[in-house]
Amino acid sequence: MSQRTLELEVLRYDPEQDSEPHFQQYSVPCREDWAILDALNYVKENLDTTLSYRWSCHMMVCGSCGMMINGEPVLTCKTFVRDLPDTVRVEPLANFPIERDLVVVLDDVMEKLQRAQLWIIRQDPPPVDHEFTQSRGALQKFKQYTMCINCMCCYAACPQYALDKEFIGPAVLALAHRYNRDSRDQGQSERLNTLADHDGVWQCSFVGACSEVCPKHVDPAAAIQQMKVDGAIEWWKQRLPGSKR
Amino acid sequence: MKMERIEADVVIVGAGGAGLRAAIAIAQSDPQLVIALISKVYPMRSHTCAAEGGAAGVKGADDSLELHFNDTVSGGDWLCDQDVVEYFVRQAPLELIQLEHWGCPWSRAEDGSVAVRSFGGMKKQRTWFAADKSGFHILHTLFQTSLQFPTIRRFDEFFALELLHKDGNCRGAVAMEMRSGRFFSFHAPAVILATGGAGQVFPFTTNGAIKTGDGMAMAYRAGVPLKDMEFVQYHPTGLPGTGILLTEACRGEGGILVNKNGYRYLQDYGMGPETPIGQPVFKTMELGPRDRLSQAFWHEQKKGNTVETPWGDCVLLDMRHLGEKKIDERLPLVRELATYYVGHDPVTDPVPVRPVVHFMMGGIDSNLNGETPMPGLFAIGETSCSGLHGANRLGSNSLTELLVSGKRTAQRAAGYAKETGRHAEDGAVTAQADAVVKGVRDLLLQTGDQSLAGVRRAMRTTMEEGAGIYRDEAGTRATCEKIAELRGRCGAIEVNDKSNVFNTDLHQTLELFNLLDVAETVAEASLQRRESRGAHQRLDHTERDDENFLKHSLAFRQDGGRPRIEWLDVTITRSQPGVRDYSGGKKE
Numbered sequence: 001m002s003q004r005t006l007e008l009e010v011l012r013y014d015p016e017q018d019s020e021p022h023f024q025q026y027s028v029p030c031r032e033d034w035a036i037l038d039a040l041n042y043v044k045e046n047l048d049t050t051l052s053y054r055w056s057c058h059m060m061v062c063g064s065c066g067m068m069i070n071g072e073p074v075l076t077c078k079t080f081v082r083d084l085p086d087t088v089r090v091e092p093l094a095n096f097p098i099e100r101d102l103v104v105v106l107d108d109v110m111e112k113l114q115r116a117q118l119w120i121i122r123q124d125p126p127p128v129d130h131e132f133t134q135s136r137g138a139l140q141k142f143k144q145y146t147m148c149i150n151c152m153c154c155y156a157a158c159p160q161y162a163l164d165k166e167f168i169g170p171a172v173l174a175l176a177h178r179y180n181r182d183s184r185d186q187g188q189s190e191r192l193n194t195l196a197d198h199d200g201v202w203q204c205s206f207v208g209a210c211s212e213v214c215p216k217h218v219d220p221a222a223a224i225q226q227m228k229v230d231g232a233i234e235w236w237k238q239r240l241p242g243s244k245r
Numbered sequence: 246m247k248m249e250r251i252e253a254d255v256v257i258v259g260a261g262g263a264g265l266r267a268a269i270a271i272a273q274s275d276p277q278l279v280i281a282l283i284s285k286v287y288p289m290r291s292h293t294c295a296a297e298g299g300a301a302g303v304k305g306a307d308d309s310l311e312l313h314f315n316d317t318v319s320g321g322d323w324l325c326d327q328d329v330v331e332y333f334v335r336q337a338p339l340e341l342i343q344l345e346h347w348g349c350p351w352s353r354a355e356d357g358s359v360a361v362r363s364f365g366g367m368k369k370q371r372t373w374f375a376a377d378k379s380g381f382h383i384l385h386t387l388f389q390t391s392l393q394f395p396t397i398r399r400f401d402e403f404f405a406l407e408l409l410h411k412d413g414n415c416r417g418a419v420a421m422e423m424r425s426g427r428f429f430s431f432h433a434p435a436v437i438l439a440t441g442g443a444g445q446v447f448p449f450t451t452n453g454a455i456k457t458g459d460g461m462a463m464a465y466r467a468g469v470p471l472k473d474m475e476f477v478q479y480h481p482t483g484l485p486g487t488g489i490l491l492t493e494a495c496r497g498e499g500g501i502l503v504n505k506n507g508y509r510y511l512q513d514y515g516m517g518p519e520t521p522i523g524q525p526v527f528k529t530m531e532l533g534p535r536d537r538l539s540q541a542f543w544h545e546q547k548k549g550n551t552v553e554t555p556w557g558d559c560v561l562l563d564m565r566h567l568g569e570k571k572i573d574e575r576l577p578l579v580r581e582l583a584t585y586y587v588g589h590d591p592v593t594d595p596v597p598v599r600p601v602v603h604f605m606m607g608g609i610d611s612n613l614n615g616e617t618p619m620p621g622l623f624a625i626g627e628t629s630c631s632g633l634h635g636a637n638r639l640g641s642n643s644l645t646e647l648l649v650s651g652k653r654t655a656q657r658a659a660g661y662a663k664e665t666g667r668h669a670e671d672g673a674v675t676a677q678a679d680a681v682v683k684g685v686r687d688l689l690l691q692t693g694d695q696s697l698a699g700v701r702r703a704m705r706t707t708m709e710e711g712a713g714i715y716r717d718e719a720g721t722r723a724t725c726e727k728i729a730e731l732r733g734r735c736g737a738i739e740v741n742d743k744s745n746v747f748n749t750d751l752h753q754t755l756e757l758f759n760l761l762d763v764a765e766t767v768a769e770a771s772l773q774r775r776e777s778r779g780a781h782q783r784l785d786h787t788e789r790d791d792e793n794f795l796k797h798s799l800a801f802r803q804d805g806g807r808p809r810i811e812w813l814d815v816t817i818t819r820s821q822p823g824v825r826d827y828s829g830g831k832k833e
Contacts, residue, residue: 001555014744033486033555033586045698049750050742054290056453059489059582061381062290078585099424100747106287110401118389120348131345133357139350146350146382150289175389182348 001031006039006081010051011091013098021098023089024048030081036088037065037076040102053102060215063149066093066156067102073156075215093156109152112168116176116195121187138183145178145223147216154210154220160203167203168195170210170220177223180230189234196231204228248419248678249429250670253281253398254662255655256418256431258405258460259439260284261291262380262644263626265387266651267437271659272394278659281431283400283420285455285752288388292441292453293647296380297492297578299372300644302337304361308369310334315820317642320366320534321606321635322779322789323822324473324797324815329613329632331818333642333649340648341373349386350375352575362575363497364640366534366827368527372641377492377578380644403429404752405459407681408436408467408622409674415621416674418463419681423752426745428685430678434665435621435658438464439651442605442627443763445756448705450602451483451490460628462759464609465766469619470799470811472630474763475770475781476606478638479714481538483601485556487586491579491598493640495591496531498575499523500564502538503595504550510560514541516827523566529829536637536780537827539600543714552597556587559597568592600714604643606634606780607770610799610813615654621665623658625650632797632816636779689751693737697754700731700738704757704764707731712771717784721772728765729807735761766800769808774798791822 006028013021026047028039037055044051055065058077065076068091070084096104126132154170155161161169176195180188195201204224211221255271257264260282268282284291303313313334318325345351345359352374354360364372375382391397402423409417409430417432440460444452465471481502482491496502501522504510509530512519516533520526531538542560545551551558564572564579569592572580576591583589583596608630615623615631626647633646668674711724735758742750776790777783796812803809 015746016744033588044749049697049740050744052742052747052749054286056286056290056455057292057295058453058487059295060585061294061378061578062286062292062453063294064286064290080585100744103747105424110287113389114392117393119393120346120390126346129339129342131342131351131359134353135357136353136355138357139353143350146385147378149294149381150287179348182350184346184348 001033003029003031004081004086006030006084007087008039008043009087009089010102012101014100032082034081035077036069036079036081036084036090039081040076040090052100061149063151066151066153067091068094068156073153073213075151075153078215093152095156095158095162106152108165109155109169109172112172116168116172117187117191118175118179120179120182120185121190123186132184134183142178142181145174145181145218148175148218149216151215153213153215157209157213159207159209160205164203166199168200170224173201173227174218174220174223177227180227188230189238192231192234196227196234201227201231248682249427251281251429251431252667253431253433254278254667255435255437255658256281256283256433257437257439258283258418259441259628260288260399261439261441261626262293262384262387262647263651264437264439265391266648267439267625267655268397269387269391269394270652270655272396274656274659276396278396278662280397281400281433282397283403283405283418283431285402285404285423285459287401289385291384292456293384294381295451295453295490296644297377297490298364298494298497299362299374299379299641300341300383301364301367301372301639301641302341302645303334303371304338304359304373305369305371308371312368313337313371316367317639318635318820319823319825320639321637322825323795323820324635324778326632326816327818327820328816332613333633333646336649337645340645340652344383344386344648347386347390349382352376362494363525363527363532365493365496365532366528366639372497374494376574377494377576383644404755405463406685406755408463409677410467410619411671411674413619415619416668419678421685423747426748428682432668432674433662434667435623435662437615437623437625437654437658438609438628439625440628443760444602446704446760446764446767447602447708449483449488449709451480451488452602457756457759458763459756459759460624461609462762464617464622464624465762465802467619468802469617469622470610470801471607471766472610472797472799472813473607473770474605474766474800475774475798476636476779477602477712477767478535478604478606478780479539479600480603481535481542481600482562482598484582484586485554485559485597485599488601489582489586490601490603491562491583491596492576495562495564495576495579496525498571499525499567500562501531503561503563504545505552506550510545510550511538511541514544520829526829529827533827534637535640539714540782542600554597557599559599561595562598563595564591565593565595604638606630606636606638614657615650616657621661623654625654636781688754689740689743691736692739695734695737697738697750697757700734701757701760704728704731704761708764708767712767715782715784716771718772721768725765725768725772725807728761728768732761732765766808770798770800770810773810795822
């Protein structure tokens with residue numbers, strides 16, 4: 001397997017030592033089939049044990065290892081040496097406070113996941129001792145939006161979130177939409193009451209950066225546009241004569 | 246700095262599938278109970294997310310609980326505790342339906358019911374699946390569902406260090422907040438360990454970086470034995486180089502395994518005769534159990550029948566005959582992983598694969614209720630060993646285990662917590678917690694010439710050599726001695742990073758200590774089980790020996806020495822040990 005030395009410029013920041021973040025350079029002998037995460041692991045094992053970053057599965061599913069690679073928010077386990085130039089800049093995900101080195105503070109999105117009511121809401125009880133019937137077509141209506149691994153690359157790409165941290169943001173809205181579109185769920189109006197207001201879908205300016213960077217092809221931008229329509233319909237429904245409101 | 250003190254009714258360590266299922270069960274059963282859910286990662290990072298193929302539970306009219314029971318017990322080479330298996334197969338379908346009601350996006354059959362697929366060692370189609378991301382969807386469904394319960398108080402990115410106990414009863418745990426380095430003592434009458442497996446003991450594993458046996462090691466250090474640790478499952482189809490799992494569903498859907506001559510070699514290892522390509526037959530050939538398939542690879546390699554690749558010797562997993570449509574519908578992640586990591590698209594190429602460490606059948610000694618020998622301490626999921634899997638786990642039984650054991654143990658633990666009540670602040674327990682903190686502070690001051698990565702690498706190498714697919718007396722003994730030596734070297738590891746903030750140098754050093762605890766039990770139990778059964782194969786004791794070894798091993802920690810092994814009878818209710826038949830009914 002061919003090898004190549006990459007110059008990694010890695011953002012370092014220890015709040016106990018540093019007044020502000022700075023870059024540190026590492027020369028890493030890489031195999032072309034490595035992911036950039038492997039190069040970071042090489043640094044950690046052989047060059048500098050003090051470098052901190054999150055990772056676990058190394059198979060594109062746990063969502064831990066999102067970082068900025070040459071300015072793009074990506075999963076480092078899904079970004080390969082073979083596709084990168086000789087110099088690679090590694091930074092923590094944009095739009096989040098830095099906790100330490102490449103580790104960002106996720107409190108804000110964790111709170112938003114909670115707020116969005118990402119669970120099945122039922123008015124009627126579910127069937128007894130067997131599953132709901134759900135056609136393949138009905139599954140397809142929301143399946144794509146279940147693929148979100150919460151890596152938060154979309155928040156790092158979102159220009160609106162960059163401007164206003166009150167914006168609920170792409171991943172959480174896509175997940176809320178996933179439940180709204182699930183034939184087993186009866187909680188759409190409850191959810192839209194929270195999410196179709198000014199911090200919710202209407203803040204999205206439909207740049208679509210979230211969908212471009214999504215490593216799992218979730219397409220949050222489409223979800224948000226569909227939610228705008230749903231939200232508008234819901235608004236009228238709740239104002240019709242005889243509605244519960 | 247004073248330690249922060251948290252009071253709860255139940256402490257759960259680990260927020261993967263098992264921990265989340267348990268937390269939800271407690272929250273639903275009694276909203277008065279406060280649950281402290283501790284995890285060193287955010288719950289959705291837990292390794293449950295990496296499970297692909299699916300979760301087993303009887304579904305079809307042609308299937309029965311008895312058949313699932315029989316498959317599990319014979320698959321486990323009769324080392325299963327049959328009372329546990331009976332309960333498991335009964336609850337399995339109910340738990341999978343519960344998950345469906347919570348929104349799990351299971352793949353569907355034409356009629357809109359949940360679809361099931363074939364899996365290794367299973368006589369019927371009973372594996373519920375969500376394409377090939379079943380574990381991911383199960384984990385996220387449980388995590389999102391758990392968000393609605395205010396009594397589940399999460400402590401995300403808290404690194405659990407040790408259990409607290411008094412007079413033989415578990416009283417809580419000590420953990421470190423990773424973002425601040427602050428120490429917290431958690432106090433509760435009931436503690437549930439749900440920390441998953443320990444694949445990182447080995448050099449080549451499907452397990453994520455976080456699978457370092459933390460719960461097993463904490464229990465072991467607190468005097469609780471680890472059971473059946475010699476039984477380490479190699480999954481037969483890992484990607485070379487990275488060890489990334491390619492699910493058994495590849496074969497369940499009809500993929501075949503061939504050697505360098507294009508020959509389906511499994512027929513030479515008691516799993517033939519050959520079945521037609523694309524028409525898999527239950528319990529034979531590619532649908533044999535994982536232990537047998539991984540062992541067959543070892544023999545093929547010895548015979549020189551494997552394919553050389555840049556990442557070492559492999560066999561080929563051929564799925565081309567499934568066609569692009571089926572692969573995209575049923576195995577999209579497999580396609581993506583194989584294409585990205587080894588450059589082989591399964592639609593057009595056979596994919597090189599080799600056996601890879603995947604699952605610990607062994608774990609913290611526990612029973613049907615998740616109770617351990619220490620009152621107040623419970624264990625669930627992969628970190629536990631309830632006796633469900635015996636000497637070899639069947640694929641898709643473990644995702645279901647998370648749910649079944651999670652729920653049942655939660656109820657037991659909640660009952661125990663209510664009966665016992667919260668304890669008043671106690672000087673002896675506080676002193677114990679202080680000692681844990683001092684241990685970590687001393688570690689940060691330790692100096693020496695050993696490196697974390699060096700000791701870890703040496704551990705993994707010796708484990709592969711002495712406790713791999715095939716073992717023998719001399720090799721395994723050498724590994725036991727090597728692990729003891731590496732333990733000694735830990736006293737000279739210097740943690741270079743002194744920061745309080747997200748200090749992964751420190752976390753990884755603590756994880757290494759846990760790995761070494763687990764490693765010594767795996768090696769010692771492998772040495773002392775002088776027979777071959779399931780995933781434990783001895784070149785010098787090639788037969789199963791029911792007279793002497795139809796028993797669980799229990800590894801107890803010994804201060805300053807290698808572990809002590811004791812033996813415990815297996816619970817047999819209705820299936821006496823017999824012959825494992827993977828001839829597809831040809832021998833029956």
